[in-house]
Amino acid sequence: MGSYFTGELHHQLREDVRGFAEREVRPRVAAMEATRTVQHELSRLIARQGWIGATVAREYGGMGVGHLAKTIIIEELSRVSGAMGAMVQASQLGVAKIVHFGNDEQKKTWLPAVAAGECLPTIAVTEPESGGHVLGMAASAVRDGDDYLLSGRKVYVGNSHVGDLHGVVVRTAPGSKGLTAFLVESERPGFSLGAERATMGLHGFSFGELRFDNCRVPAANRLGAEGDGLxxxxxxxxxxxxxxxxxxxxxxxxxxxxxxxxxxxxxxxxxxxxxxxxxxxxxxxxxxxxxxxxxxxxxxxxxxxxxxxxxxxxxxxxxxxxxxxxxxxxxxxxxxxxxxxxxxxxxxxxxxxxxxxxxxxxxxxxxxxxxxxxxxxxxxxxxxxxxxxxxxxxxxxxxxxxxxxxxxxxxxxxxxxxxxxxxxxxx
Ligand SMILES: Cc1cc2nc3c(=O)[nH]c(=O)nc-3n(C[C@H](O)[C@H](O)[C@H](O)COP(=O)(O)OP(=O)(O)OC[C@H]3O[C@@H](n4cnc5c(N)ncnc54)[C@H](O)[C@@H]3O)c2cc1C
The missing domain is CATH 1.20.140.10 (Butyryl-CoA Dehydrogenase, subunit A, domain 3)
Known part of the structure; x- marks a missing residue:
């Protein structure tokens, strides 16, 4: 496994993750394949190792070890279970928008919980009618006083059914500058999940549907300015x-x-x-x-x-x-x-x-x-x-x-x- 890219920290991390994956994940793979159900408990157990916070700075309670380390964590989990590797990568993906666009208050509120494994973030962009054509999205947010009202659907969202904090990109105006991103907690009224659907693989991982029906979200949950969604x-x-x-x-x-x-x-x-x-x-x-x-x-x-x-x-x-x-x-x-x-x-x-x-x-x-x-x-x-x-x-x-x-x-x-x-x- 030697590589000139990896130093002592990375070797140690690989050993730790591999040991955990062999001990805690491998014995559960057969049941995951047999039941094909979303792994809530195992996802939490993995999150509590702190790995979702690989790229979160230590000031916010994260590991602060960066992107090569993040790759090694995902790689080693995926070697044993593609589903659990996908689970970790989906929430690490959800971290990006807060690290890149969160204000100080949002970072202080969310990143420590994410790093501790108490909060699994997601990012929700894809819609049934737009797929990779991001600007074709139709889900919307309308300003209502100090809040926004979100409506629409997102599909194929990684960690849809285990996520606690969804990073949702929706339309607030026409055109390429008309997309805006919001952090939406999973317990908000007006938010619901689509039914779990059977998939070909990655059994145990969820990449399903989020629904918003006049879901009220405070303007303080907006990431960046209106128009930064793209x-x-x-x-x-x-x-x-x-x-x-x-x-x-x-x-x-x-x-x-x-x-x-x-x-x-x-x-x-x-x-x-x-x-x-x-x-x-x-x-x-x-x-x-x-x-x-x-x-x-x-x-x-x-x-x-x-x-x-x-x-x-x-x-x-x-x-x-x-x-x-x-x-x-x-x-x-x-x-x-x-x-x-x-x-x-x-x-x-x-x-x-x-x-x-x-x-x-x-x-x-x-x-x-x-x-x-x-x-x-x-x-x-x-x-x-x-x-x-x-x-x-x-x-x-x-x-x-x-x-x-x-x-x-x-x-x-x-x-x-x-x-x-x-x-x-x-x-
Ligand atoms: C495991 C998994 C996890 C996912 N996680 C997330 C997530 O966390 N958040 C989220 O928002 N979405 C997520 N997605 C959705 C993913 O981003 C979409 O599947 C992707 O954007 C493509 O959309 P689509 O599948 O509808 O295909 P389409 O975009 O409809 O593409 C259909 C076909 O057309 C081709 N095509 C599309 N656009 C072009 C183009 N411009 N030029 C040439 N060819 C093109 C494609 O290559 C493909 O062959 C996930 C999907 C999977 C399978």
């Missing part, structure tokens, strides 16, 4: 969403290789282990190569984030390479297992199903390719990692005492001219 949605998706889903794919990919290698050593054919067949060995070598390349892309991108360097393209590429290569390796693993891979007493078919879930969120592979083509053509205009560098830069070896004093982005920063190329689809 920036909230895009910056969360680009800087956290892509990295987090990359990490889920990476963990599943690692599990695929470990399980397949074990199978090749145990299974005997022609009086020898299966890997004695040259084609099987080649497939294993290909899986090993893909995994190494995927891990390099993942760690490189988030290491740049920790340094406060420009890395939007690296984050896109990391998500693309990880999602696609994990899916390719899942197919190789299924082929190597042949009939044995089709039975649910082995985890290979679960890895294949779970890996498919990582394709859509934070930009499908087609969307990443379109954005990367713009990088190649020199037409990519914006860089969220540059614009919000001071909020993502981390030195995991010591906390930054000035971070707590930092205000949210200035009005000018909030009015980030969203690059035309990013306006079509990034979620």
């Amino acid at each position: 920036a909230v949605a895009y910056s969360s998706s680009v800087l956290y969403g892509r990295a987090n889903l990359t990490a889920v794919s990476l963990g599943i990919h690692q599990a695929l290789l470990e399980e397949t290698t074990r199978f090749c050593e145990e299974r005997q054919r022609y009086g020898k282990p299966l890997h004695a067949l040259a084609n099987i060995k080649l497939k294993l070598g290909q899986m090993q190569s893909r995994l190494m390349t995927a891990r390099l892309a993942a760690y490189h991108a988030v290491s740049l984030l920790d340094q406060g360097a420009s890395c939007d393209a690296e984050l896109m590429n990391a998500k693309l390479v990880n999602v696609e290569s994990a899916l390719d390796s899942a197919r190789s693993a299924m082929e190597i297992h042949a009939a044995a891979g089709l039975f649910t007493d082995r985890p290979i078919e679960r890895f294949l199903r779970d890996a498919h879930h990582i394709f859509a969120p934070a930009g499908t592979s087609d969307v990443q390719l379109l954005r990367l083509a713009e990088v190649a053509l020199g037409t990519a205009k914006g860089s969220w990692s540059e614009r919000l560098a001071e909020f993502v830069r981390t030195d995991p070896t010591h906390s930054d005492p000035t971070r707590a004093e930092r205000p949210g982005p200035s009005d000018a920063e909030c009015q980030i001219a969203v690059p035309r190329q990013l306006r079509t689809a990034v979620m």
Whole structure:
């Protein structure tokens, strides 16, 4: 597992998370697969380890260890359970908007509870009729005195059914400057959840529907100014969403290789282990190569984030390479297992199903390719990692005492001219 990217802190963190995942999560996976129900208790147990606060500054009770550390946490949980890796990444994604756009009061109110695992945040952008076309959303908020009244639906929201604090982006006016973000506590009247729906994989994780029916929310719960909603949605998706889903794919990919290698050593054919067949060995070598390349892309991108360097393209590429290569390796693993891979007493078919879930969120592979083509053509205009560098830069070896004093982005920063190329689809 050695890597020049990782120092002592990261190695220790990996050991801790791996130990926890083996001890607390693995014994529950069979029941999660059998019952296919949302894991409320296990989600809380994981949150109480403090990992949702990986990128929350220590002044707010967080770990303050940054983005590479966050990747390692998600990767190690996903190696054992894609569902629980997805659960952690969805709430870490929900942290982004508060770190980037929360005012001092909002940070003091919410971040300590998030870091302690008492409050699971989400981010809710997607709607049934708009999908990745964020500006096509219809859910709205109307000002009513010191409050807003929210109405509409959000779908596929990660941690929908375990979340306590939903970061909801809705329309307050027409056009690209007409989106606004709010923090909505799950117990507010007018808020409700859609029914849990059966899914192909990630059993135990919820990514369901939030409903708002004249849900009254104080103006103090607004993140940033009216009109900042698009920036909230895009910056969360680009800087956290892509990295987090990359990490889920990476963990599943690692599990695929470990399980397949074990199978090749145990299974005997022609009086020898299966890997004695040259084609099987080649497939294993290909899986090993893909995994190494995927891990390099993942760690490189988030290491740049920790340094406060420009890395939007690296984050896109990391998500693309990880999602696609994990899916390719899942197919190789299924082929190597042949009939044995089709039975649910082995985890290979679960890895294949779970890996498919990582394709859509934070930009499908087609969307990443379109954005990367713009990088190649020199037409990519914006860089969220540059614009919000001071909020993502981390030195995991010591906390930054000035971070707590930092205000949210200035009005000018909030009015980030969203690059035309990013306006079509990034979620
Ligand atoms: C596991 C999981 C977790 C999720 N978590 C969240 C969450 O926490 N919060 C949230 O708000 N949403 C979440 N989502 C929703 C996710 O963001 C959407 O699935 C995504 O935005 C795509 O929307 P869609 O699935 O409706 O597909 P669509 O956007 O309808 O896309 C359909 C097809 O059209 C293609 N396409 C779309 N736009 C373009 C374009 N501009 N150019 C070329 N091709 C295009 C796509 O590549 C795809 O093949 C999650 C989804 C999943 C599966």
